[in-house]
Structures are given as C-alpha cells and as structure tokens.
Amino acid sequence: MDNPPATTPDDDAVSIADTEDNEKRSELRSSVSASLFSGPIPPPALMREYAELDPEFPRRFVELFERQQSHDHEVEKAVLTINKEIILSNQEILKRGQLFGFVLALVGLIGGLVASFLGSPIAGSIIGAGGLALLAGVFVYSRKEPSSSQLLSPVSQSHQPLEGDSSETTK
Numbered sequence: 001m002d003n004p005p006a007t008t009p010d011d012d013a014v015s016i017a018d019t020e021d022n023e024k025r026s027e028l029r030s031s032v033s034a035s036l037f038s039g040p041i042p043p044p045a046l047m048r049e050y051a052e053l054d055p056e057f058p059r060r061f062v063e064l065f066e067r068q069q070s071h072d073h074e075v076e077k078a079v080l081t082i083n084k085e086i087i088l089s090n091q092e093i094l095k096r097g098q099l100f101g102f103v104l105a106l107v108g109l110i111g112g113l114v115a116s117f118l119g120s121p122i123a124g125s126i127i128g129a130g131g132l133a134l135l136a137g138v139f140v141y142s143r144k145e146p147s148s149s150q151l152l153s154p155v156s157q158s159h160q161p162l163e164g165d166s167s168e169t170t171k
Helices: 009-028 044-053 057-117 121-142
Strands: none
Touching: 044 057, 057 121
16 A cells, blocks of 8 residues: 655645745736737727627728718819819919010010111110010920929828818817
C-alpha cells in the first residue's frame, strides 16, 4: 500500500502561494482587440452588433449615408456649373479686352500718322509708338493663361454637412 508523502506546514504554504499567484495571473490577463475598416459603411458584423442595440440603426445609417452622398453630388454639380460660368465669363471679358485694346491701338497709330502729316513728326512718332506698344501688349496679354484662383474647389476637399443635419453644432 502506498503511503502518501508526508507534508510539512512549509509545503502547504508554498502550494497556497502558488494557487494565489495563478489566480492573480489569470486576473491580470486581458484581451485587447481592435478592428479597422475603411469606407463610410461599417462591415456587416458590426452592423449586426448595432442592430442588436437598436434594430432601426442599420436602416437609418444607410439612409443617412445615401442622403449625404446625394447632397455631395448636388453640391459638386453646382460647383462645376459655377466654375463653367466663371470660365465662360472670363473668356468673354478677355475677348472684350482684346477688342478694346485693338481699337485703342488703332486709334493711337492713326493719331500718330495724322499728327505726323500735320507737321509734328516727333509727337506723331511718340503717339504711333504708344499705339504700337499697346497693340503688342494686347496680344501678349491675351496669351497669358487665366489663373484658376477664381474657381471654386469641389466639396470632396472641404466636406459640408447637410442642411438641417442634427449633428451640426450651434454657436
């Protein structure tokens, strides 16, 4: 017959301490998990978890996303329309400026010729040279590209919330 080994009070203290250490270790262990998704709509598993909290949430969330996307498209269309109007307006102004510059240059050249024929060749030369410089300036200036600083930037670069959106803060 096997006799169990005899234990001393020191052995009992060690086994109690080991048990307490194991319990503390299991209490100190914790799990950290994180998930990451890109895009405006969370993955289906997360939507199911939200649905457990509020069954209407997934439907409301998708409706909000659709309204925001529709709003963004409308604003982008408006920006494109305004930019087109700005470009057309700039082209019209440029054409008008060229026409007026050309008319002024011709008036200067003709005025210089008239002054020369009337007996003031120096004044005629100065007026004619000014008209010629103006004519050259009109064509040089018209070759410059118009700047895009007057154009509006699209919404995707600066997000604007929906009108009447309850998430807006009031000041």
